[in-house]
Amino acid sequence: MYSVTKRIEFCYGHRLLDYDGICKHPHGHNAVAEVEIRTDALDTRNMVCDFSDIKRVVKGWIDRELDHKMILRRDDPLVPPLQALGEPVFLTDSNPTVELVARLIYTLATEQGFNVVRVTVWETPSSFATYSGE
Ligand SMILES: [Zn+2]
Numbered sequence: 169m170y171s172v173t174k175r176i177e178f179c180y181g182h183r184l185l186d187y188d189g190i191c192k193h194p195h196g197h198n199a200v201a202e203v204e205i206r207t208d209a210l211d212t213r214n215m216v217c218d219f220s221d222i223k224r225v226v227k228g229w230i231d232r233e234l235d236h237k238m239i240l241r242r243d244d245p246l247v248p249p250l251q252a253l254g255e256p257v258f259l260t261d262s263n264p265t266v267e268l269v270a271r272l273i274y275t276l277a278t279e280q281g282f283n284v285v286r287v288t289v290w291e292t293p294s295s296f297a298t299y300s301g302e
Contacts, residue, residue: 169286170207174213174222178235182264185241194238199266201230201273202292205282217282225280226273234272239264241275268292270299 180195201227207216237258240247250257260268266289274287278301286300 169206169208170210170216170218171204172219173202173204174219174226176201176203176223176227176230177209180234180236180258180269181238182240183244183246183288184245184263184265186270187263192257197266197291201226201270202288202290203273203277203282203288204285205277206285207283214249222277222282225282226277229280230273234269239269242280246281263296266295267299274299274301 174220177198177200179196183194184191194283203222205217205222210216222263237256238246239258239260240250241263242261243258247257247259258264261273262268270287270289273289274284277284277287284301286298288296288298290296
């Protein structure tokens with residue numbers, strides 16, 4: 169079994185609803201996503217997959233959809249005023265925790281054909297969440 173892992177840095181803002189702690193207030197993170205892809209056998213280039221393909225597809229999506237966006241639950245009262253101001257938001261159906269962000273990236277990468285083992289998202293240098301499928 170071989171695996172490769174690509175690290176992708178991005179920034180996002182969010183807040184948590186129905187939550188009693190400081191994260192109920194809008195704030196931001198300098199996040200690092202680690203996307204691990206695996207295979208039983210290497211391809212003809214002796215690769216699991218090309219790092220530049222992960223970068224193009226997964227980092228491309230993160231850059232477009234999540235980077236420098238506010239990630240907010242769809243019913244968050246902040247959504248209408250931010251949208252009215254033309255600020256970029258990424259809407260989620262449930263609380264936008266780092267666990268959910270890891271799952272979003274896992275789902276995107278899997279849908280794009282990568283054999284994803286796990287996605288870990290570091291929200292701070294000491295806190296991370298991992299999603300590795302159902
Ligand atoms: Zn946070």
